[in-house]
Amino acid sequence: MPGTLTVIWWRDIPAQVIAKDRRRASKVVLHPRFQVAIDKAAEKAGRRSMDDYIAEWHKEQRDCGDDLEGAATEEANRLEKAYTKDRLATLIASGGVASKEAAK
Numbered sequence: 001m002p003g004t005l006t007v008i009w010w011r012d013i014p015a016q017v018i019a020k021d022r023r024r025a026s027k028v029v030l031h032p033r034f035q036v037a038i039d040k041a042a043e044k045a046g047r048r049s050m051d052d053y054i055a056e057w058h059k060e061q062r063d064c065g066d067d068l069e070g071a072a073t074e075e076a077n078r079l080e081k082a083y084t085k086d087r088l089a090t091l092i093a094s095g096g097v098a099s100k101e102a103a104k
Contacts, residue, residue, distance in 0.1 A: 011096030045095030
């Protein structure tokens with residue numbers, strides 16, 4: 001049975017990857033630098049209350065194969081490579097929102 005791959009984001013900053021099917025799940029929390037970036041971006045954006053902070057979380061889902069651990073690890077590795085320290089610094093400066101040019 002194919003699974004579902006979910007990336008959890010705060011605004012445009014990824015935080016974790018989950019692959020699951022009906023009975024199994026594999027979760028990969030991204031490197032702590034992502035959570036640090038999220039916290040700094042939230043501060044920059046003025047999202048100080050818990051409600052404001054929580055409201056910015058969202059998920060993106062797509063199908064994945066049966067190898068849930070492999071799919072979650074592969075996507076986490078892709079995100080960690082794509083979101084360099086410089087890219088995260090840019091996201092922090094913009095309050096966690098990517099510019100249209102950066103998203104390309």
